[in-house]
Amino acid sequence: MGALFSVSLWLENIGTRWQQVNQVAEQLAQNADVATALSQYPDAMGAILEFGSDAVEALAQRFKVVSEGNSPRFWMESLANSPLEEGLGILEVLSRTYAEIPENILAADMVAYGRIVAATDDVSRITQAIGVPENVVARARQNLFLTEHEIPIGPNLTQRAFFAPDSDIADLWMKAMSNNLQALESERFKRILAHEYVESRLMEMGLPFRSSHPDVYNNRTGLNLPTPEHFGAHDLAPYAYIERPPFTVWETRLNRSSGDLTLADDLSNLDHIVSETYRIFMGE
Known part of the structure; x- marks a missing residue:
């Protein structure tokens, strides 16, 4: 019974993971800017896949913000060059709701907060x-x-x-x-x-x-x-x-x-x- 339960749990996890991958792929298909940036920084994909499709939407919204230091390259490099847990922390902070207008929030501060959260x-x-x-x-x-x-x-x-x-x-x-x-x-x-x-x-x-x-x-x-x-x-x-x-x-x-x-x-x-x-x- 124990072995059967382990196999069942493994299959369930595989199914959940596959569904998550599909959801990320669907979001990337709808957000060409993020897909293009990600193609240049494939090492950023791990954190995005782990976080889920909300990461793509959060990145797409942030790419539109005009503020100091904010660019697709900055975000992709931050994710690609961070350990997985820090990358997840960065995406968590990026996906949050703030009362402050986006242009007043510096990209570097969001990354720092993400690393603190992690x-x-x-x-x-x-x-x-x-x-x-x-x-x-x-x-x-x-x-x-x-x-x-x-x-x-x-x-x-x-x-x-x-x-x-x-x-x-x-x-x-x-x-x-x-x-x-x-x-x-x-x-x-x-x-x-x-x-x-x-x-x-x-x-x-x-x-x-x-x-x-x-x-x-x-x-x-x-x-x-x-x-x-x-x-x-x-x-x-x-x-x-x-x-x-x-x-x-x-x-x-x-x-x-x-x-x-x-x-x-x-x-x-x-x-x-x-x-x-x-x-x-x-x-x-």
């Missing part, structure tokens, strides 16, 4: 490199690279989407993975981790990522700017840039004082910051 040991390596709690790095990673969020795109409008790849985050994460952060970069990176961790915890506790209330857009810039009545986890989390104090948004836009609340250099007090933030702003 990484399996980055959390432990970063924890050892910069000396912060492992759960902080793990939650920040989940929030930044692996989770869809309800992102405001206008008054009373949100879109479920991933955070768009960001050049600074991609650069700092990759450097942290290889323990190659300079002192100032390490400080910047820790602030980003603190922001993402607290933001994620507050969203878990029920706050939106950012408010979509019309009042946050009722300003001369038309940008999403929080008010004392309408804000989200992004606005309450420690400010992501070291050029300003961690709780600068509280005091400049939300009419709240952070009192003696501080951000520990090793990020060991983030859970305390979460509970105090929730108490101050939500009254609990």
